[in-house]
Amino acid sequence: MAEEAHNNHHLQDLPKVLVLGPPTCFPTLQPLYSRKFHFLNPNPSGLSLQHFLRLHHHHPSSIPAVLCSASDSVTADVLRLLPSLRLVLTTSAGTDHIDLRECRRRGIQVAGAGGLFSEDVADVAVALLVDVMRKISAADRYLRTQNHSNTPWDMFTFGSKLSGKRVGIVGLGSIGMEVAKRLEPFGCIILYNSKHKKATVSYPFYSSVVDLATTCDALVVCCALNEQTRHIINKEVILALGKGGFIVNVGRGGLIDEKELVKCLVEGEIGGAGLDVFENEPHVPEELLKMNNVVLSPHCAAFTVESTMNLCELVGGNLEAFFSNKPLITPVE
Amino acid sequence: MGIADTYHNMELQPLLVLGLPSIFPSFETLNSHKYIFLKAFSSKLPLLQFLATKNVAPSSIRAILCDPRQAVTADILGVLPSMGFILTTTAGMDHIDLPECRRRGIQVVSIGSLAADDVADMAIGLFIDVLYKISANNRRVRKCVASKSLNFTIAPKLGGKRVGIVGLGSIGGEVGKRLEAFDCKVMYHSRNEKPFVPYPYYSNVVELAANCDALVVCCPLTKQTRHIINREVMLALGKDGVIVNVGRGPVIDEKELVRCLMEGEIGGAGLDVFENEPSVPKELFELDNVVLSPHAGAHTEESCQVKCELVAASLEAFFVSKPRIVPAIIDERHFYPSFECLPVSSGEPAYA
Numbered sequence: 001m002a003e004e005a006h007n008n009h010h011l012q013d014l015p016k017v018l019v020l021g022p023p024t025c026f027p028t029l030q031p032l033y034s035r036k037f038h039f040l041n042p043n044p045s046g047l048s049l050q051h052f053l054r055l056h057h058h059h060p061s062s063i064p065a066v067l068c069s070a071s072d073s074v075t076a077d078v079l080r081l082l083p084s085l086r087l088v089l090t091t092s093a094g095t096d097h098i099d100l101r102e103c104r105r106r107g108i109q110v111a112g113a114g115g116l117f118s119e120d121v122a123d124v125a126v127a128l129l130v131d132v133m134r135k136i137s138a139a140d141r142y143l144r145t146q147n148h149s150n151t152p153w154d155m156f157t158f159g160s161k162l163s164g165k166r167v168g169i170v171g172l173g174s175i176g177m178e179v180a181k182r183l184e185p186f187g188c189i190i191l192y193n194s195k196h197k198k199a200t201v202s203y204p205f206y207s208s209v210v211d212l213a214t215t216c217d218a219l220v221v222c223c224a225l226n227e228q229t230r231h232i233i234n235k236e237v238i239l240a241l242g243k244g245g246f247i248v249n250v251g252r253g254g255l256i257d258e259k260e261l262v263k264c265l266v267e268g269e270i271g272g273a274g275l276d277v278f279e280n281e282p283h284v285p286e287e288l289l290k291m292n293n294v295v296l297s298p299h300c301a302a303f304t305v306e307s308t309m310n311l312c313e314l315v316g317g318n319l320e321a322f323f324s325n326k327p328l329i330t331p332v333e
Numbered sequence: 334m335g336i337a338d339t340y341h342n343m344e345l346q347p348l349l350v351l352g353l354p355s356i357f358p359s360f361e362t363l364n365s366h367k368y369i370f371l372k373a374f375s376s377k378l379p380l381l382q383f384l385a386t387k388n389v390a391p392s393s394i395r396a397i398l399c400d401p402r403q404a405v406t407a408d409i410l411g412v413l414p415s416m417g418f419i420l421t422t423t424a425g426m427d428h429i430d431l432p433e434c435r436r437r438g439i440q441v442v443s444i445g446s447l448a449a450d451d452v453a454d455m456a457i458g459l460f461i462d463v464l465y466k467i468s469a470n471n472r473r474v475r476k477c478v479a480s481k482s483l484n485f486t487i488a489p490k491l492g493g494k495r496v497g498i499v500g501l502g503s504i505g506g507e508v509g510k511r512l513e514a515f516d517c518k519v520m521y522h523s524r525n526e527k528p529f530v531p532y533p534y535y536s537n538v539v540e541l542a543a544n545c546d547a548l549v550v551c552c553p554l555t556k557q558t559r560h561i562i563n564r565e566v567m568l569a570l571g572k573d574g575v576i577v578n579v580g581r582g583p584v585i586d587e588k589e590l591v592r593c594l595m596e597g598e599i600g601g602a603g604l605d606v607f608e609n610e611p612s613v614p615k616e617l618f619e620l621d622n623v624v625l626s627p628h629a630g631a632h633t634e635e636s637c638q639v640k641c642e643l644v645a646a647s648l649e650a651f652f653v654s655k656p657r658i659v660p661a662i663i664d665e666r667h668f669y670p671s672f673e674c675l676p677v678s679s680g681e682p683a684y685a
Contacts, residue, residue: 123491123515127467130458134633136626137468143625144618153611153627154353161633163450185510186457187450282477289475296474297467304490 014038015323016063018049018082023069023091024303029312037319039067049081065089065322067315074098079106087322091311093117093175093302094252095332096225111318114330115174116310117302121276122178124301125220125250128274129167129183131295132246133218134159138292160217160244160271163187168216170209170232171223171251172198179220191216195228209233213240218248225252235260238270245270250301253279262287265294276301345369346652347393349413352400354422355632360398360641368648374403381412396420396648401428402610410437418651422640423631424448424504425581427554442647444640446503448631452605453507455630456549456579459603461515462624463575464491464547469621489573492516497545499538499562500552500580501527508549520545524557538562542569547577554581564589573600579630582608591616594623605630 019026019041030039040063042052053060061084068074070092076099079085085108088098093113103110131137135157142156167183169176169192180190180203190203193212197205206212209232213219219241223229233247233256241247247270249256258279264270265288272293278284281299288294317329348368350357353375361370371394376383384391396418399405407430410416419429419441426443434441462468465488496512498505498521509519509532520533522541527534535541538561542548548570552558562576562585570576576599578585587608593599594617601622607613610628617623 119492119516120490123461124465124467126515127458127461127465130454131462131467134455134458134629136455136458136462136624137471139627139629140468140625141472143613143627153629154355156627156629158355158632158634158637159629161451161635162454164635182511182514185507185514186454284474284477295467296471298470298474300465300470300488303487305487306490306493308487 011038015065015319016040016058017065017067017089017319018063019043020066020068020072020074020078023067025091025308025311025315026067028308029315032312033316033319036316037323049078060084065319067091067319068097070094070097072097076102079103079108087111087319087328089315089318089322091315093121094224096252096254100332109322109328110332111322111328111330112332113302113311113314116314116330117307118174118178120304120307121175121222121250121301122182124276124297125175125179125222125248125274126182126186128248128250128276128295128297129218129220129246130162130186132248132272132274132293133162133165135293137295141292160246165189165217166191166215168192168206168212168219169203170212170219170221170255171229172201172203173222173224175250176220176222177201179222194223209237210240213237213245214242216241217244218246221247221249221251221255223251223255225254230254231257233257233261235264238264241270243269243271246272246274248274250276253277253281258285265291346396347371347389348648349373349394349397350399351397351403351405351409352422353402354398354400356422356637356640356644357398359637360644363641364645367645380409396651398422398644398648399428401425403428405429407433410434410439418442418648420644420647422644424452425553427581440651444631444643447639447643448633448636449503449507451633451636452504452551452579452630453511455605455626456504456508456551456577456603457511457515459579459605459624459626460496460547460549460575460577461491463577463601463603463622464488464494466621468624472621493518494546495520495544496547496549497521497535497541498532499523499541499548499550499584500558501530501532502551502553504579505549505551508551512549523552538566539569542566542574545570546573547575550576550578550580550584552580552584554583558584560584560586562586562590564593567593567599570599572597575599575601575603577603579605582606582610587614594620 014037016038019039022041022043040058042049045052060082063082064084065087067089074088079102088103088108088110090112095112098110139156164187166189169179172192172194191206191212192203193206193209221233238260262285274295276297277299284296321328346368349371351373371387371389373380373383391412392415394413395415397405398420400422405419410433416439419439421443424443426441429441492515495518498508501521501523512519522535522538550562591614594602603624605626606628613625617625
């Protein structure tokens with residue numbers, strides 16, 4: 001009894017972190033840091049944020065920090081509910097689900113996963129590119145559905161060679177650089193488009209995505225989603241890439257005009273696509289489900305066993321830094 | 334004027350085609366003005382009978398174009414007294430009775446390392462696919478109704494994995510190069526230790542497997558490598574281990590592989606080759622931790638074109654100049670030797 005009271009008292013002193021979602025890593029995270037932070041998790045209750053806070057006697061103004069995932073929108077409305085909020089921490093690299101302008105206006109710091117997932121996401125980007133170009137998943141499907149009595153394999157058409165192909169990376173950030181590094185030994189020629197030309201990088205820079213697409217045999221989309229990059233891959237870019245071209249997207253669904261992409265794939269205006277992200281997840285356009293030259297991935301590129309543990313450490317580290325007034329580990333500018 | 338008359342016409346040589354080489358449809362279209370194609374692959378008749386139906390004397394046949402689907406045996410060679418040149422459209426030559434060719438002085442030519450990069454690309458593609466369940470997830474997304482959430486299983490990270498290459502030849506070397514860019518730790522087993530190679534060498538495959546998280550099999554099929562990946566190796570690799578095979582099916586004891594996969598003794602497999610192609614063990618169709626490929630490692634549209642050109646060039650070199658050893662032709666664009674000749678006097682038994 002005394003211990004319970006002691007624990008409750010202890011809990012009152014801990015800084016509060018409101019958890020939206022919760023993020024996939026939360027079951028691993030919570031036991032690791034429950035002695036340091038008081039996690040408030042409205043999700044299991046099914047109540048709205050306001051109701052939950054009222055029910056548990058947490059005044060909204062007592063909440064200094066929010067932890068969320070990419071699936072939870074931190075809009076101006078949500079921010080308005082929390083007048084004393086000073087930190088939004090997301091478990092994703094992406095920040096398109098957070099109203100960054102409003103955070104900036106209110107002086108709320110934002111932190112994310114930084115480059116934590118870059119290698120894993122790059123691995124999947126390359127896997128999707130090799131798969132769609134060499135028809136690996138399609139051939140696997142062909143064998144599983146056709147080969148019941150030693151059907152000859154002549155019916156299966158050849159894929160495209162990777163060596164010597166020009167691959168345009170759209171967004172040469174942390175993920176884009178890891179993709180480039182992996183594609184080089186395949187003999188691919190790397191070109192890129194980014195917000196700004198990178199002085200330290202020797203790959204040819206294209207300020208126009210259309211020009212990049214015209215020159216390239218494949219595009220790998222790795223950039224962040226914001227006002228400038230929404231539908232950066234539009235009909236013009238897709239047509240410029242051409243009938244033998246391939247698109248891989250491991251960024252955000254909103255980077256590609258999905259309706260146009262589907263139309264171009266259906267009409268054979270491009271060669272194929274490898275997609276880990278979609279405009280309205282978990283919805284995947286029905287036409288794609290039947291296509292042989294498309295590889296579909298359920299937005300799982302960042303999720304490996306090792307990255308979950310690393311993520312917990314990073315989240316904990318950012319929270320510790322924040323509450324001891326030290327600089328955040330992975331602040332979002 | 335029958336077919337017999339055209340034997341003496343240098344323009345139209347008889348070419349026995351066995352297999353069927355994947356490039357043959359393209360090759361036939363491009364070279365029908367140069368050769369009489371004797372498509373033995375399309376006939377169930379024994380060779381002599383087949384030739385008789387075509388009104389072709391066996392002694393007029395000097396060259397064979399083949400691929401692994403049909404073995405070039407001593408029996409076949411036995412009925413072709415003028416045979417001088419066998420060209421396979423693959424790197425592997427295990428489907429050809431090499432000792433018999435050596436005895437008869439028949440040149441055997443393969444495409445050497447021409448497709449090494451394509452095969453290495455396939456090896457890496459299969460490997461990442463198994464690890465990150467790309468094909469399995471692709472299937473799952475297609476089965477999911479739109480309203481359901483996109484579920485997936487968390488994958489083990491590729492970076493940092495120890496990968497053992499079995500056979501560090503041209504293909505194995507290309508595989509190692511690619512694995513390094515993914516931050517994998519590369520080690521290998523080969524017939525002999527290779528000088529100037531930065532990867533740790535294991536003279537024993539079981540030991541290699543015990544120290545790896547994955548094996549990528551790239552070696553040719555020989556008497557020594559048949560079933561070199563056996564149960565002992567698979568158990569040493571362990572329950573999370575992944576095997577990728579882009580070499581030859583019989584390098585792995587396939588029955589054991591299926592058993593180990595079914596029993597969870599190894600973690601997964603990416604297979605481009607099988608012991609009895611085109612037969613694929615049916616048990617594998619049910620498994621999500623296996624990726625199956627129809628021996629497509631060396632097959633890309635682009636390499637098909639290059640192979641056609643080089644096969645045409647080497648056949649022409651043989652028929653026109655009849656040299657003892659056909660010199661390697663370096664293609665300036667690719668910097669690969671166009672083919673590798675088996676030296677006439679090699680002491681090494683290679684026929685599996």
